[in-house]
Amino acid sequence: MIPRLNKSLQIFSLVLTVLFLLQPAAAQVQKQVILHVQDLKNAPISEASVYINNKLSGFTDGKGNYKTPSLTKDLISLKVKALGYKVYSTEIHADTVSPIVRVRLEEADDNLQDIIVTAGRRAENISTVPSSVTILTRKDIETQAQITTNLASILGNSVPGLAPSSNKATNAGQTLRGRSVLVLVDGIPQSTPLMNGQRDIRSIDPAVIDRIEVIKGATSIYGNGSAGGIINYITKKADNDTGSLNSHTVIRGTLNPVHPEGTTGYRASQRFSGKMGKWNYVTSATMEYTGVQRDGKGEVLGQTDALSNSYQYNLFAKLGYQISKSSSITGFYNFYSSTSHAKYITQSGLYGNTPAIGIPGEDPGKPAGTPFNHNARLTYTKNELFGTTTLDVTAYLNSFRSMNRYVASATAWYGPGQTKINSRKKGLRINLNTPFAIDGRLAELTYGLDALSDITNQDLVDGRIYIPNMKMINIAPYAQFKWDIIQSLVFKAGMRYENARVTIKDFNTIAKGPDGEGSIFVNGGKIPYKGMTYNAGLRYNKYKAFNPFVSFSQGFAINELGRIVRRATKNDLDSLKTDPIITNNYEAGFSSQAGIFTFTGAYFISTSKLGVELVDVGGYFAPQRLPENIKGFEVSIDIKPSDIWKFGGSYAYTEGKSKNDDGSKNYLNGARIAPPIATGYLDFTPGASWSVRLFWNHSGNRNRFEKNAKGAYNLNEGPVSSIDLFNLTAAYKVNKRLQVGLGIENLLNKTYYTVVSQYYANNDNYFRGPGLNAALNLTYDF
Known part of the structure; x- marks a missing residue:
């Protein structure tokens, strides 16, 4: 019995050994690791992407932490990526790695x-x-x-x-x-x-x-008004490494040294910023006066909407509070004003022969320009609303006034007058972003809602109503999807639904003669504007030497409705209803970095079934709604052969046509299509203290229109001749706090007519551009 039992035990042991060998993974070491990701200043980095064996595993939380899934003793490839930082890459073993791994990311050079x-x-x-x-x-x-x-x-x-x-x-x-x-x-x-x-x-x-x-190009992500693209001014904030009090002072003086009489101008700007505990702040005040502007021959420039004798003021304050590592709140307010207090009035020129110039005198109206522009915003940010989702909620206010110049007589109303456009906006923006993985590839969804109330009107200083209140309420949900389809191939697609309504109460059009002559009563009503806009694009970014993209995007705009309303000829608002402008933008382009060379290029086509072009109708502008097709391309190059020298330039060409009902086509006028534009620059930096830059700006020829039956060009259809201008800057750092700078506009004191004055084809607005103007800038920091 004993030998048989021993034999059974041997067989049992052999079976256990075989089973153990057949299932090695069941006994391998498994371990979870906590990654703590921070920058070189030991600040945690949230929303960093963690890749394990080249598959997206997850994202760091608001404290910069990420707990990995169970790891084995096999060699593990670990990568950590975060926006603005260099990629961190290493290899670890589960059986030897520490329970907590600290990962420090270095800022990218081109952050x-x-x-x-x-x-x-x-x-x-x-x-x-x-x-x-x-x-x-x-x-x-x-x-x-x-x-x-x-x-x-x-x-x-x-x-x-x-x-x-x-x-x-x-x-x-x-x-x-x-x-x-x-x-x-x-x-x-x-x-x-x-x-x-x-x-x-x-x-x-x-x-x-x-x-x-x-x-550039139509975009559906921001909504009304972005048919051509977006310009976003991003205001200053306290730098991460600042102390509790930092000061930046700029004093500036300007002068035309060739024809100096009355041209002296000045500017003073003071900014304070800092961080104190969880608080950060920036405050700024700027005041500037622009002296008389003279052309290359010393003549005072025509004064219609001119910058001569104008005052600019700007007050800015931004305050931020870090509620926690994952949430913060920021508020800011900005006031801007720019108005002309001209000591000259315009003496008309003769289009194509002599310029309109300024002669001593004063307009009886109020100062033209922007009397005020108020902006206020409050933003709350939460990094971990749920899971990896971030939330931004912004409430804002904008109050804006544009004051046009006084005119002694007008074709649009009876007698003298001066109009002003008033706009009051209130808005709420809710924006969320959720990153996630699809098949181990990074993806994210950005989605939210825009709510906007915009009340715009135009009246005269004496109280007459030119355009009644147009109140637009717009509710627009949107979503934007982004996915790394394969390594280095990024796909983006999105949509936005515009649901806008403009309400106008009963009104009377402005009288064109005495005792209300020519005034029409118009029944008010509501004009709905609805539409879905889409965008989609691909970008391949594996190689810096060639980084191509293709895209399609739509834009939505309700543009120049006020011009239609103020020209009403019937007593029913329904007769004025117009369709929104839906713009389709097709684009292909690339960027490239190869050694000392950097290139960019893009070709675009922009179409719309109903565009808006302001055309000359009896001496005033009226909006024309026709199908439009615009094409063009842009290229740029930068070359840096050494740390001392850098040079480059750009070229942009645009052309567009509208299509009439009979199938014939017309070129879009100068107010829409600019002539070809080229730029160039040359940088010289001989040391840490000196820097010099020379700029070249070129606008080319454009001659697309014939004279009318009266032997003159229609407004905005005049031919444009080329212009070449040079500007220069030079800066010298006296020490780490004080810098002296020199800026020269129109270095060669060229006498020329501006592009706008050439195509506008009007005696009163046939202006030359400014001659040489020099600016001395002193900057002091502590």
Whole structure:
């Protein structure tokens, strides 16, 4: 019995051994590890993506922690990615790794330049965005501001596809790719699409702008008014490494040294910022006076909407509080004002022969310009609303007034008058983002709701109503999906549903003669505007040498409704109902970095079944609704052969046509389509203290229209001749606190007519551009 039992035990032991060998995984070491991800300053990094064996495993929480699934002793590949940081990569073993692994991420070299927040309402790397984007960094803005603080000029000189500045207090004709652009300040709309006052680009002072993001082409993510794209001014905030009190002071003086009489101007700007515990703050005050502007021959420029003798004021305050590691609240307020107190009035020129100039005198009306632009915003952010979902809730207010110049007589009303456009906006934006994994690939969904109340009207200073209150209520839900389909191939798609309604009460059109002559009573009513817009795009970003994208996006706009309302010829609002502008934007482009070279390029087609072009009807502008087709391309290059030298440039071409009912086509006029635009620059930085930059700005020829039966050009159809201008900046750091800067606009003192004055084809507005203007800037920091 004993030998048989021993034999049975041997067989049993053998079976157990075989079973054990056949199931090795069941006895292998399994361990869960907590990753603690932080930056080099030991601050936790939330929402970092954790990859295990090249598969997305999850995301860090608000404290920078992530608990891995069970790991085996097999070799584990671990990667951690976070926006703005270099990828962390290592290999670990489950049986030897510590229970807590600290991962420290280093900021990427191109952190600031490559991160944008406007395109998808969430911070993302530009290499994942399937559209054309131009970013002006803080350094770009400060360099351009050495020459001019006019934002319309700064953008016109820097953004391919944006029409050049008119050198006026308005941005008339400054379209983006031939269409209207939506201007935002930290996401707050500044544009007045119901009645475009064309002063939205100059709606804040550059002293409080940290960066400018320009998204080109129609976009459905922000809604009404963005047919051509978006310009988003992102305001300053306290830097992460600042102390409790930091000061930035700028003193500036300007002068035309060739023809100096009356041209002296000055500017003072003071900013304080800091962090104290959980609080951070930025405050700023700026005051600027612009002297008389003279052309290259010393003549005072024509004064219609001019910048001569104008005063600009800007007050800014931003306060933030870090409630917890996963939530914060930020509020800001900005006041901006720019008005002309001209000592000259316009003496008409002769179009094509002599310029309109300024002669001593004063307009009897109130100062034209932007008497006030108030912006207030309160934002609450929560990083871990549920799971990995983040929440941003923003409430905002905007109150804006645009004052037009006084006119002694007008075709639109009886007698003299001066109009002003008034806009009051209240809005709420709820934005959520949920990252997740699909088949081990990163995906995320951004979704939310926009609610907007916009009341816009236009009246005369004497109380007459030109355009009655147009009250728009717009509720727009949206969703944007993003997915790494395969490694380095990013897919984005989204939609937005516009549900807008404009309400207008009963009103009388403005009288065109004495005793109410020509006035028409119009029954009020409600005009609905509804529509779904879509976008989709792909970007392949594996190789920096060639990073291509393709995209389709739609835009929605209710534009120039006020012009239709004020020209009513019937007594029923139903006769004035118009369709919204739905714009389709098709685009293909790329970016490329190869050694010392950086290239970008894009080709686009923009179509709309019903566009809006302002055309000349008896001496005033009326909106024309016809199908439109706009095409163009943009290219840029930057070359850096050494740390001392850098140079580059850009070229943008746009052309567009509308289609008549009979099938014939007409070119879109100059107010919509800019001539070809080229830029160039040369940087020289011989050391840490010195920097010099030379700019070249070129606008080309455009001659698309014939004279009318009277032998003159219709408004906005005049031929445009080319212009070449040079600007120069130089800066010297005396020490780490004091810097001296020199900016020269129109370095060669060229005498020229602005692009707008050429195509406008009007005697009163046939203006030259400013001659040489020098600015001395002193900057002091502590």
